[in-house]
Amino acid sequence: MKLICIGRNYTEHIEELANERPEEPVVFIKPDSSVLPKEQDFYIPEFSKEVHYEVEVLVKIKKVGKHIDEKFAHTYYDEIGLGIDFTARDLQSKLKEKGLPWEKAKGFDGAAVIGRWLPKNRFENTNNMDFSLLKNDTVVQKGNTAHMLWKIDELISYVSTYFMLKKGDIIFTGTPAGVGKIQANDYLTGILEAQEMFHLKIK
Ligand code: ZN
DSSP, X not given: OOEEEEESXXXXXXXXXXXXXXXXXXXXXXXXXXXXXXXXXXOOOTTOSOEEEOEEEEEEEOSOBSSOOGGGGXXXXXXXXXXXXXXXXXXXXXXXXXXXXXXXXHSSTTOEEEEEEEEGGGSSOTTSOEEEEEETTEEEEEEEGGGBSSOHXXXXXXXXXXXXXXXXXXXXXXXXXXXXXXXXTOEEEEEETTEEEEEEEBO
16 A cells, blocks of 8 residues: 655645745655554654644545546545645755655654545535644644645546556645644644544644
């Protein structure tokens, strides 16, 4: 199982990190070992002093496919989730400066939070879903999938030209503005269309 992650998919988040607007989706992969086991606390790794949360809508792939045409992409998933792409921002900034890969900053153990899954037919339109992240009961990130630069079906088509998608693979579709640092004892809650999708404690 692989986690395919999209960077810079929401304009306001691109601006807050002073990144360039990409001409194509930014894609990276997290290993399966980065998945935080269910109901487990997240431990801030000792190699970082600045771990950021990035709340993201998730899509679970249900069958094998490559070179998927955008108009058939919807037949490759029927579950939607919400998760966090934890990022060691200090380490990532150093790697970016040197033009090096980001894996250490984004693929470390526990860096992928995957909440519960809901059938996509529970949503009227997956291209118009509100989601948010609460830190200690205060909303810190708020987004709507309508504001993605590349929508879910476009992303599936795009990534499948490079990576064969397999049953159980998960796509992290990018984060909206509002990313920020976590500290020990923080409590994070993810909401998708008014439903709680995950909650976790930071240690
Ligand atoms: Zn992300």
